[in-house]
Amino acid sequence: MILKRELYQRHGYIKGLFIILFIHLRRIFHYFLGSYGPLHRFFNEKKVEVNEKYRGMLALTVKESGELQCNSCNLCQTYCPADCIHIVPGKKTETPEAFEIEILRCVFCGLCEEACPIDAIRHTPEMPRTGHAEQDWLVGIKELAYRKSLNGGKGLLSKVHLKTKRPLEKNFKNISPEA
Amino acid sequence: MTGPQDFIQQEEDFLLEKLVMTTKASGLIDWLKRWGQSNSLWTLPFGSSCCALEFILLGASQKKLDDMGCDIVRHSPERSDLMIIAGTITEKQAPILKSVYDKMLSPKWVLAMGSCASSGGLYRTYSVVQGASREVPVDVYIPGCPPTSDAVIEGLKLIKERILKGAKKTPVIKKKPPLNL
């Protein structure tokens, strides 16, 4: 569609001035009437509106006994596009000995949460905390699973109940290259 | 979920006292100087990519920056105290970052916003500098991609604390030690 011809006609200066004044006065009038939302929203900024689905800081979930849910299957490590997860599997048990995330490299994309098959790692709506440059920016198990904001230090309970300590299914199916 | 928790607050006080080298204010004039510097920071946004968009949003809603006293945004290094690096730094851009930092008059502070400016982020490639700390000494890091406006406000509060306690600069990091795993 060709744009209307009148859009190319130039108003005079006085007419333009009155148009803009009128628009702004009308906006101020509506602002006090409350058409842009309740007035206290503009003055009371202490409450931070947090959305439940926000992809914030990562958290490792725990079982009912308090141990970590994670069983070192390394799927989140293979799927991460930034290569920021480092896992050292435990020698005697399935739970990992060390689980470190370089939080400065993480882009909070959500792919590790999608890759985990037993709901061991999740995004919480809390924002990742800022800090001074001198501290150690490798986040370990203590901060990921047992920080105070997760149930007062006890950790988030996982949705999946692993009843027996079964090893991972070892016989993977082969996929042929022609899809 | 509305800010740093008690656990984190204690840890940061611990950091400021033990890890960051600070000096105590000696006398009224020294204290007045630090109080004045911390409450009127003029910022220089050095933005090159997506994080710069989120910073512009913060600057557009003037009320949040007004409370902090940082609402004067000047694009000139000779008139600013705080440089905010928002966006990826490449090898082509690195000498420009260094020369802009050198033109700023001391005392000056640097804030690295986002994961690309802090540590190279997603990009482990041939043309991206792995963190702005390899070129200029950085004071505070803000992780996120891109970080929310509230996270940036927390970072600015940390800078104010550093100024009030007289923190000394860390040297420029040339090579990060390998991870012990």
Add this chain to the structure above:
Amino acid sequence: MANEFFQKLKNYFGNQFSELRPHELVVKSSLESLSDHLKFLKNDCQFVLLLDICGVDNKERDFSKRFEVNYHFLNLEKHLRIRVKVFLDETERLPSVVSLWKGAEWFERELWDMFGVSFEDGPRERLLNHHEFQGHPLRKDFDIENRQKLSTPVNLAPESYKKLKGPPPESYWLNIGPSHPITKGSLRIMVELEGEKIKDALLEVGYLHRGFEKLCEGLKYNQIIPHTDRLNYCSAALNNIGWCKAIEDLMDLEIPERAKALRMVFGELSRVVDHFISIGSMAEDLGAPTGLWFFLEQREKICRLFEKYCGARVSLSLTRIGGMSQDLPIGWANECLNVVKSLKKSLEDVSKMFSQLPWWMDKTRVCAITAKDALAWGFTGPCLRACGINYDLRKVNPYYFYDDVEFEIPLGSNGDVYDRYLVRSEEIKQSLKIVTQVLDYLPPGPHIVEDERIALPEKSLVHKRGEAFNQHNDLIKYGVRPPVGEIYSATEGANGELGFYVQSIGEETPYRVKVRPPCFPIFQAYPEVVKGSSLSDAYATLTSMNIIPGELDR
């Protein structure tokens, strides 16, 4: 009509011509006859627009010659794309096509920079890497973490700039350097001024070159989706859709109807966000910062909608190969319709604040470009439609449900800055119209295809540790594997035609990925558009072109 055209091409090329898919033709050529073939295509067959020149290094495949160069052209009347392939060795030289298509210069410089392909009429300079860089990054034997520091500081008048015109003291050089509020931190323009008038301009790009194409050769197809978010960071959903559509067309996969409709909704909302930011920064750079704040407030409403769906405001990663990452939450569609209604009301104010007003029109009726020049440089998108050419991929080659919804394409008449602003502000209204139509008739069904080799199974089934658990593990460890082949697929991005050229060898990672950025040819034409005007007009032209460095430099 199409049959006669194909017959003409078959008579000229013989066996080398084939039709890979509808609207995609391939011609295999050789080094000696390349110039003749290209002249025939341009003059007799009307392939007027040069889309892309892409190089490939075939060292890991057993071909006889090492390099492969693909030229992509577009015929606007018949909506056909043709690819011309040429194979050459490291010692052979390629003929230059700058005399036929003006916009080929930067593509050839990029070929030299990335691969080391040399040309017949002399050496080329580097485009994206700095001038002290050794090696050619996209060759297969170049290590990805081979970083090289730039030692000399920025040189304001390098030798290569001095060799072009301007006897002193009548003219002097002004550097609008990368750290400048107009250039948004990543572009550099050297302008030759004579008094107040601009005689010539030189551009330097590559300040945000992050190596996206080399990274893609080591990542699986689904892991590339967060990377495509950051190409055009103002409208992230359109890039995700472009990438997933390219891989789905390569696999000949049909996605469910609900996924198509959802992709349309998010794509149009992203387009609206991009136009908001573009017009807002235009207002700020021309002296009206309240315009920027107004538009950012409107953009905030849409970003909250995105957050309620996928959890992020800017870097969305909405789609997966085969559909969408998740289904709509309850109540989202109603909220979206309310937001669209409130946006329509506030947009009426905006159009009165800027259009037809004397101070805006005096600043923006400058630097026009003719339609013929625009086609010679390779423009697409709102900048081409402002010159009067009616070409939009959603109407000409409709995908998903774009031929079932009613919307119009606004066209300008002069091709200057005011027309680009008018076209963008009218496109916002048309996009909102599309969103209401699609949400009124949202089809039911699954949101992702139910094939175990492509899409992850549902989480609740995986938690029960049955068959779905094995499928989940297999897919994450071994990835999606498209068949062997190549494709060039294009969608309508916010700035123009966003194209992805993908070559796959049947493994979990692609062999070569190339992005055709829509603002690459537009920025290349900047020196010619700006000749003879004053400096403030040059600023207005730069912001109206909407150059996004993340997309330009990749």
